[in-house]
Amino acid sequence: MSLDALYQEIILEHYKNPRNFGKLDESRAKAHYENPSCGDQIDLQIVLNDDMVVEDIRFQGRGCAISQASASLMTEAVKGKPLDEVQKIIESFTSLMTGEGEITVELGDLEALEGVKKFPVRVKCAMLGWTALKSLLERETKS
């Protein structure tokens, strides 16, 4: 049944035990995102070091299994990665969700979210954390 494809064990596991969950020091760059139609929310913080590597990343949020697991998996995927690779991960994951564009990197555990594609109304849930990450990186790389 497609429900099992949507709610894979790894997704439920991340939903119940989110990784990199919590807050960094207030001085760190922060983005808050909310899906106004359902109320899911996410707060994301990130530390980029001088070599433009994601040294640390944390999120806090409330919402459905898809939005929270996706954010948790995202933090694992980008932590310790240089900025250019992070950008590729973001693009590739977006492609995985929308079926448009190319997947240029190994997505690993993130592939568990592929089933969301069949539930168009839930793609927004899966993208919540990623939207926050994109805007945070845009801001950080400008400054």
Next chain:
Amino acid sequence: MIDLSRYRKDFPILNQTVKGRPLIYLDNAATAQKPLQVIGTVDQYYREYNSNVHRGLHTLSERATRAYEKAREKVARFIHAPRSEEVIFTRNTTESINLVAYTWARKFLKAGDAILLTEMEHHSNLVPWHLLREEKSIELRFIPVTPRGELDLQHLKQLLDGVRLVSVTHMSNVLGTINPVEVITEEAHAAGAKVLIDGAQAVPHMPVNVQDIDCDFYAFSGHKMCGPTGVGVLWARAEILRDMPPFLGGGEMIHEVHLNHSDYADIPNKFEAGTPNIAQAIGLGAAVDYLSRVGMENILQHEQEIGALAIEKLKSIKGLRIFGESEKRGAAISFEIEGVHPHDIATILDEQGIAIRAGHHCAQPLMRKFNVQSTARASFYFYNVPEEIDILVDALKTAKRLFGYVT
């Protein structure tokens, strides 16, 4: 339990499968399904006598005008309005409330005046007043909601001090609570305030008598009561409507127009500028006929019985919490299940052919009050049957199991 299942055959949409399972439609608080009688009436209008109202002198226009005005009379009788010209056709409840805010309140309220609302209002009975407050420095006050999901009327008298308008929902779309609008109206009138009732959830589900309530304005939507989308109603006392400036300007609402000024038509036309939603209003008339045939007392009884049964069975699910425990309630039932987010519940139920709503139900302040982001909501109508409750409960247990909880 009163058996109204014989009416199901009038609703062709209910007879289908979704994702390979028979459709179980439990999103009636969002919108209700339409019986053949309504679909047929709208179809007949377009096939046989589609034409503009109040303008043409030809046969079709006369027939359309008669049907349109007849629908107004039916709606008036349905809510026991003393005069049919007090029934204004709008697009929906939202527009009806906005009409009062933009015309009556804008004309009669001044800085420092207060409007009393409640913490359980739908956004459509909050945002119009926020907009008005931006224009005039009025004060908004709120009747609190108790943990049981009822209005706390203990301090109503103090709250009413300086209030010019009380605007409250007749039945909560989240908690199912039926509010004591008669009591509130009496107190409000004693304090010199006018009363607007948001009847979006009440008119479809119970007998409503605006004269017994004694309110001044009453708003509701056609689509939630088996009528077409795109038509709603504002009822108000004739003398109040006559004092109100028009809402929109244009054709149909004028008596005489000169280049620089115009005289307005009398009610109800004064508030129905432009070509109205003719087909929808006529369809609403058919919906009113249909509901009257089923009997609003029967519908209320069925809803209270099926609602009580649903609550009882839902409570057998461990970790399930119901929001709203009022004794006087309809069959809109909000709940959450520990560990399974409402959106995930909705998706999992949809896979089993069950349509419910998950979200904030356009009542974010109420969600905050109960310290939740969103809830799942199953809302029943007279065509729902007890067997559907069992399927719902099984599906919810499936959701729990899928998320790794024992049931």
